[in-house]
Amino acid sequence: MNKKLLVKKAIESKDNAYVPYSNFHVGAAVMTEKGNIYTGCNIESAAYTPTICAERTAIFKAVSEGEKNIIAIAITGDSEYTYPCGVCRQVIREFGRNAKIYIVKSEKEYREYTIDDLLPHSFGPEDLTKGKRKEE
Numbered sequence: 001m002n003k004k005l006l007v008k009k010a011i012e013s014k015d016n017a018y019v020p021y022s023n024f025h026v027g028a029a030v031m032t033e034k035g036n037i038y039t040g041c042n043i044e045s046a047a048y049t050p051t052i053c054a055e056r057t058a059i060f061k062a063v064s065e066g067e068k069n070i071i072a073i074a075i076t077g078d079s080e081y082t083y084p085c086g087v088c089r090q091v092i093r094e095f096g097r098n099a100k101i102y103i104v105k106s107e108k109e110y111r112e113y114t115i116d117d118l119l120p121h122s123f124g125p126e127d128l129t130k131g132k133r134k135e136e
């Protein structure tokens with residue numbers, strides 16, 4: 001897995017952020033099981049709520065191309081270390097159960113996590129099959 005390239009791609013993607021309302025730029029890059037990289041940036045809207053985060057842009061690009069397994073994701077934003085929001089953590093949980101998560105300050109400075117670090121005791125697809133109630 002080319003970690004260096006993934007980090008570089010996330011940093012580059014930050015420049016594509018469309019953020020006229022927050023002026024807060026975020027870039028992300030995911031590596032799939034097949035070894036492909038998909039990038040993403042945050043994209044805002046004048047109606048505010050349609051805004052999508054960089055992480056979900058990148059993950060949904062991969063999934064919509066048929067790649068549902070993310071093995072790594074790099075994230076970088078305008079704060080020193082920009083961590084994924086709660087919604088994005090849930091989406092990483094869905095498609096990157098064992099992914100390495102790099103929170104990137106620069107090409108040389110980043111922190112590494114798993115989704116269990118960032119979203120402990122998470123709810124996931126398996127929980128849906130554990131319902132106690134019988135079908136009515």
Ligand code: THU
Binds near residue numbers: 025041043053054055
């Ligand atoms: N944002 C992301 O892209 N990723 C995150 O994990 C945190 C928040 C974006 C959404 C919005 O465009 C801006 O940052 C400010 O919240």
